[in-house]
Every structure is written in structure tokens, then in C-alpha cells.
Amino acid sequence: MILIDGKKAAAELRAELKQEVTELREKHNKVPGLTVILIGDLTPSQIYVRNKEKSANEVGLKSEVIKYPESVEEKTVLDKIKELNSDETVSGILVQLPLPKHINKQKVIETIDPSKDVDGFHPMNVGNLSSGYESSVPCTPLGCYLLIKKFEPNLNGKKAVVVGRSNLNGKPMTQLLLKENCTVTITHSKTKDLKAECLEADIIVAAVGIPELVRGDWVKKDAIVIDVGINKTDKGIVGDVHFDEVSKNAKAITPVPGGVGPMTIACLLKNTIDCFKRSQI
Numbered sequence: 001m002i003l004i005d006g007k008k009a010a011a012e013l014r015a016e017l018k019q020e021v022t023e024l025r026e027k028h029n030k031v032p033g034l035t036v037i038l039i040g041d042l043t044p045s046q047i048y049v050r051n052k053e054k055s056a057n058e059v060g061l062k063s064e065v066i067k068y069p070e071s072v073e074e075k076t077v078l079d080k081i082k083e084l085n086s087d088e089t090v091s092g093i094l095v096q097l098p099l100p101k102h103i104n105k106q107k108v109i110e111t112i113d114p115s116k117d118v119d120g121f122h123p124m125n126v127g128n129l130s131s132g133y134e135s136s137v138p139c140t141p142l143g144c145y146l147l148i149k150k151f152e153p154n155l156n157g158k159k160a161v162v163v164g165r166s167n168l169n170g171k172p173m174t175q176l177l178l179k180e181n182c183t184v185t186i187t188h189s190k191t192k193d194l195k196a197e198c199l200e201a202d203i204i205v206a207a208v209g210i211p212e213l214v215r216g217d218w219v220k221k222d223a224i225v226i227d228v229g230i231n232k233t234d235k236g237i238v239g240d241v242h243f244d245e246v247s248k249n250a251k252a253i254t255p256v257p258g259g260v261g262p263m264t265i266a267c268l269l270k271n272t273i274d275c276f277k278r279s280q281i
């Protein structure tokens, strides 16, 4: 079994991005800028945002975090997004989710200029991705995709099973695997025999948020298993894959933590740089 080291892959990607930012600074006399909007004081969101800011600074991006209290009015947030849309120093805008109940997530996402949508959540980017056109791609599935491609560059005809159908992970992951000529099965909580589906897979991407759902006897010997889950349990943080069991069977597996997580943030930086480059053409 091979451990797919997301921490190492993310460090390599960040080094490449840092070099790219240096070159962009020389060419354009400015650097890409990322603005994150954080509403409320949920601890996980605060941690994510702090890590995003730290990584953005490390690769040389201009980085800004705008914080609002939980009680902020929706209009204040939408007006700020519109202001950032027309700010030339801002290449990418990310509004950290989840949002307080009184703020309409869809409205927020649709207010972000699609060309600055580093999350790839805007319907324009979702549509472009599914049509095979250039688009921002959501950071977590993009990170999974890069890890899979690094391990197995040719995915032609491979059978992939995506567990989970969220807009954040499962659906965009499916599009990326389809582009690589995989035969993709999307499964979810209502799937009849999840074990049987997974047993067919050359590649499993688990993104359902159920602790250790994918067991050792669900996985073929030569399968690649990517675990997107981050679940808090009595045992600590575990993924959607039973690591101890599956690592005995699979050809390769991502650990939790240290697998997909670090790649997600590196991909956010990549998306910011890509938005900047497209805006300079």
C-alpha cells in the first residue's frame, strides 16, 4: 500500500505557485489578491480562514480577510461583494461557508463575479465545468484530482465511484473524472448496495461526511482511495474511510489528516492565480 502524501504534494504545489507569483510580479508589476469574507465566529471556519491567509502570504499573494459579526445584514455582505467585484486589486473572492441562516447562500454566490469566483460555486462556473469549458473548479475536488493524477497519470477507462453528491465535492469531482475518460458512478445515502458499487471501483472518492463508512472489504486490491471526510469522533478526527482496514487492501490511500486537506488550500491559491492570469489577457 502506498500512502498518498497530500502534505508533501501541497508543499510542492505551493512552491510552484510561489515561483509563478514571482514571475507574475515581474511581468505585471502586481500580484494576485485574495479576499476572504468570514461571517460569525464558528471555530472551524476561523481556523480554515487563518490557514488560507497564512498560505496566501507564504506564496506571495496579496491577502485580505473581511470579518463580520453573525448578525450582519445580508445587504451589507452583498454590497461588499459588489465593491470587491470592481476592485482591480482583488483577483479572487471567497465567502466562507456555512453562512448564518438569515443570509441567502445562493444570492451570495451569485453576486460574486464569476471571473473572481475562486470557489467555483457560481452557476456560470458550474456550467462551464460540466460543459468542459475553462472554469474555476471547487478547491477540494481539484485537490483530489491533482492527487489522483500525480499517482496515476492515465485514467482512461478507469471505473471511478464517487461517494457523495454535494455541490462542493461529489458533483464537481464527477465532472473532473469524466473529463479524464473515467466511467463514473455517483453514489449517495440512498444508494442500494454501496459496498457492491465500491467493489467495482478502480478509484474511490469518499465525500459523504459519515465516519469510516468505507470498509476494508468494500475495496478492490488495486484501488486508489481518496478520503475527503473530516469527522469529529470520540477517537479524534477520522475520514469517511476506515483507514486501518482499507489501507491493508487498497493500492494507495490518502490519510486523514494530511491527505486532501492541505491540497484544498493550495488549490485555492492556484485558483486565485489562475483568475488573475485570465484577467490580464
Ligand code: GUN
Pocket (backbone or CB within 6 Å): 094, 095, 096, 097, 098, 119, 139, 140, 168
Ligand atoms: N467551508 C468549508 N469548505 C469550504 C469551501 O471550500 N469554500 C467555502 N467558501 N467555504 C467552505
